[in-house]
Amino acid sequence: MRAVLSCVVLVCVLRVRTALGDDRPSRVVRIDQGPVRGYRDPDYDVFTFHSIPYATAPTGTDRFKAPRPPPVWQEPLEAINKDIICPQFIKKNILKHQNAKEDCLIANVYVPDTDADNIPVVVYVHSGGYGVGYGDMVNPRPLVNTKKVIIVTFNYRLAGHGFLCLGTEDIPGNAGSKDQVALLRWVRRNIARFKGNPDDMTLIGSSAGASSVDLLMLSKMSRGLFNKIVPESGANMAAFSTQPDPIRAAKVYAKLLGSDKNFKSIIELEEFFKSVSVQKLNSIFTLNTTDATSIVGPCVERDIGQERFLEDSPFNILKSRDYPIVPMLYGVTNMEGVIRVDALERQVKGDMELMNKKFSDYLPADLIFKEEDERNEVANKIKKFFFGNKVDEEDILEYINYFSDTLFVYPTLRAINLHVNNGHNEIYLYEYSFTDANTLPAPYTRVRGAAHYTQSAAIWGEDPIEPHNNNFTDEYVKMSNIMRDIWINFILTGKPIPEGSGLPEWPAVGKKCNPHMSLGRAVELRGSLLKERTMFWNEIYSRFYRNPQPPPPPSTFI
Numbered sequence: 194m195r196a197v198l199s200c201v202v203l204v205c206v207l208r209v210r211t212a213l214g215d216d217r218p219s220r221v222v223r224i225d226q227g228p229v230r231g232y233r234d235p236d237y238d239v240f241t242f243h244s245i246p247y248a249t250a251p252t253g254t255d256r257f258k259a260p261r262p263p264p265v266w267q268e269p270l271e272a273i274n275k276d277i278i279c280p281q282f283i284k285k286n287i288l289k290h291q292n293a294k295e296d297c298l299i300a301n302v303y304v305p306d307t308d309a310d311n312i313p314v315v316v317y318v319h320s321g322g323y324g325v326g327y328g329d330m331v332n333p334r335p336l337v338n339t340k341k342v343i344i345v346t347f348n349y350r351l352a353g354h355g356f357l358c359l360g361t362e363d364i365p366g367n368a369g370s371k372d373q374v375a376l377l378r379w380v381r382r383n384i385a386r387f388k389g390n391p392d393d394m395t396l397i398g399s400s401a402g403a404s405s406v407d408l409l410m411l412s413k414m415s416r417g418l419f420n421k422i423v424p425e426s427g428a429n430m431a432a433f434s435t436q437p438d439p440i441r442a443a444k445v446y447a448k449l450l451g452s453d454k455n456f457k458s459i460i461e462l463e464e465f466f467k468s469v470s471v472q473k474l475n476s477i478f479t480l481n482t483t484d485a486t487s488i489v490g491p492c493v494e495r496d497i498g499q500e501r502f503l504e505d506s507p508f509n510i511l512k513s514r515d516y517p518i519v520p521m522l523y524g525v526t527n528m529e530g531v532i533r534v535d536a537l538e539r540q541v542k543g544d545m546e547l548m549n550k551k552f553s554d555y556l557p558a559d560l561i562f563k564e565e566d567e568r569n570e571v572a573n574k575i576k577k578f579f580f581g582n583k584v585d586e587e588d589i590l591e592y593i594n595y596f597s598d599t600l601f602v603y604p605t606l607r608a609i610n611l612h613v614n615n616g617h618n619e620i621y622l623y624e625y626s627f628t629d630a631n632t633l634p635a636p637y638t639r640v641r642g643a644a645h646y647t648q649s650a651a652i653w654g655e656d657p658i659e660p661h662n663n664n665f666t667d668e669y670v671k672m673s674n675i676m677r678d679i680w681i682n683f684i685l686t687g688k689p690i691p692e693g694s695g696l697p698e699w700p701a702v703g704k705k706c707n708p709h710m711s712l713g714r715a716v717e718l719r720g721s722l723l724k725e726r727t728m729f730w731n732e733i734y735s736r737f738y739r740n741p742q743p744p745p746p747p748s749t750f751i
Contacts, residue, residue: 227266242272247379278327305340311390318398324479358439360495360744367502377418399649403427429507431604432485484558511611520687527626528642530596561739626713
């Protein structure tokens with residue numbers, strides 16, 4: 194009887210007319226908070242439910258705290274609003290049609306039009322360097338149209354609003370990460386009403402989204418809320434994944450917001466940030482630093498008697514093996530560092546001049562030295578390894594390699610090696626290097642490579658920022674289909690290669706990141722990924738790695 198009532202009440206399909214005058218099949222689902230109505234997509238066999246509140250963002254001087262319970266309602270919520278995003282720096286009017294609001298914690302659920310139950314669930318964490326972005330930056334409909342998965346996208350608080358970390362009661366840190374956990378808990382409670390399987394949930398993210406899912410794997414707050422993860426072009430061991438010095442970062446942030454005050458204590462810093470409006474707080478661009486970090490991001494939290502997202506550094510947690518061992522699909526591209534070129538709008542000559550003057554300013558922030566002479570000695574060693582005696586435009590490929598390593602690739606390989614040393618034998622590694630006629634060559638060269646995020650764009654099937662550029666070649670469509678097949682098979686089975694696909698066998702990665710799958714014009718199983726560069730960085734990090742620390746007590750003078 195209960196199953197019959199669920200069929201009648203929860204997934205009743207109706208013909209209704211929306212406020213926009215649209216006449217489409219709709220589906221009403223009763224979640225914990227009340228009924229929500231989604232509509233069938235005009236182009237896919239998919240029902241979409243947009244902007245369902247999964248939590249409430251606190252406001253005023255409480256805006257930096259953990260999310261609160263979501264609202265409730267009686268009448269069906271028309272889940273059609275696609276415009277809500279969290280406050281953020283908006284560049285070049287890219288997001289001019291979106292509605293940035295402080296209470297921005299919404300989920301979007303994409304459900305295949307099928308009679309199946311217990312459908313595997315994907316939660317996608319959006320990218321944007323912890324400073325920009327929103328859930329529906331990507332288009333999940335083509336993947337959901339396979340009728341094999343349900344996909345949930347969502348917003349989380351960004352920049353200072355989401356990741357300022359002072360270790361105080363009012364600004365404890367990791368508000369945005371706690372939003373992510375609140376979303377996972379919401380999915381766990383409600384996804385069965387959408388015919389999803391709450392016990393089969395894969396977390397997927399790209400860039401900062403990859404960093405996020407890799408940190409969620411380590412957080413005690415998210416235990417039992419997932420059983421597979423896919424970090425693409427990002428890892429929890431990246432310098433930008435955990436603030437090395439959150440108080441120093443907060444002082445830099447305050448200065449960028451226009452403060453000329455010489456803060457003497459954390460309490461003074463807290464008073465300043467609580468006085469700043471959320472609009473001003475998120476009015477600056479927090480990315481594009483030289484030390485492989487952004488100005489704000491997740492932090493190791495100080496214990497103040499509250500639930501903490503991150504109780505210790507990722508390195509210490511990985512070494513301790515105090516985290517769930519689940520199947521993982523890690524991926525990087527062969528030219529991740531092109532993002533540095535794009536961030537500087539291809540004005541790299543000036544950047545190279547600064548690297549020549551003081552290369553130590555470009556060292557990753559998760560390296561620490563006893564004295565300046567030691568720092569300069571290591572900087573010169575790294576400079577010589579990548580560039581020789583001078584950095585100039587002829588070294589653009591090495592410039593890309595350097596930022597590939599410091600931002601994304603080496604942290605990924607380092608995390609994998611820590612996992613493997615723990616006996617983890619369900620990790621699959623790939624390098625995406627596909628190019629076609631639409632791929633732009635690196636500046637000053639004719640060399641083409643796969644830039645940061647391009648493997649994710651191939652899966653989603655469009656450029657989320659400039660969809661009018663989606664003039665795909667036949668080769669690209671073929672590669673996109675291969676990537677989707679790999680993803681779907683991993684989501685369903687925990688292994689990336691479907692049986693009978695004709696693709697090479699793909700064993701789990703072992704020591705020295707061997708083997709890995711090369712996903713380029715051909716799909717080939719290869720040995721260790723970037724062995725020489727990894728050994729070079731291993732030697733540096735074994736001596737000078739800086740474990741991120743929680744903020745000191747608020748009374749501390751700074």
